[in-house]
């Protein structure tokens with residue numbers, strides 16, 4: 001489903017050059033639930049951003065569903081990303097001025113889905129994460145775990161095949177973190193391919209495969 005071949009990522013600033021990823025080769029199969037672990041600064045987010053077509057590698061090829069995306073223009077990448085990938089972040093990235101349901105509708109705005117079906121899909125996604133009773137609330141009226149559930153609803157509203165989660169339980173206590181993991185596992189059982197960065201061994205144990213990074217290199 002996602003194939004990375006000889007991926008290298010170099011960040012250059014005026015004073016320093018950082019080799020963030022060094023010769024990464026990965027094949028993520030459809031339906032897998034994969035976790036990525038490693039110390040701070042080892043390249044986990046960089047790897048996730050490259051898989052999510054948010055960033056380009058300096059070298060190597062990225063294939064999504066057999067399509068080599070290196071040659072794609074920004075507009076095509078944005079369309080592919082919107083159709084195929086849902087993102088979840090540690091700090092939720094909700095828009096504070098929008099209600100819960102309006103936040104969840106955002107990916108569908110980019111697809112020009114009409115207002116009525118847009119709201120129906122958003123409500124269905126919120127039902128899936130157990131938040132139907134909070135649709136008119138605003139993010140500041142929610143707990144951390146509830147905010148992350150809204151973010152998951154937003155990630156799945158467009159029914160993407162792939163979910164990329166960057167430390168989704170990092171800002172939550174263990175009970176809430178477990179709840180979020182339960183939701184991710186249900187989505188995976190329903191067919192979603194999930195790649196999750198985590199610092200928590202217990203969360204990683206609940207996935208099919210663990211990829212360990214150290215200094216930009218895959219060590220396991």
Ligand SMILES: Nc1ncnc2c1ncn2[C@@H]1O[C@H](COP(=O)(O)OP(=O)(O)OP(=O)(O)O)[C@@H](O)[C@H]1O
Nearest residue numbers: 011012013018020039040041042043044045046047
């Ligand atoms: N935009 C950038 N410009 C320059 N250097 C960067 C940039 N983004 C990341 N880096 C560097 O690349 C390396 C990998 O960063 P990355 O954010 O991928 O690590 P990480 O494993 O996700 O870290 P953490 O666990 O702390 O979030 C780090 O040394 C970082 O300083």
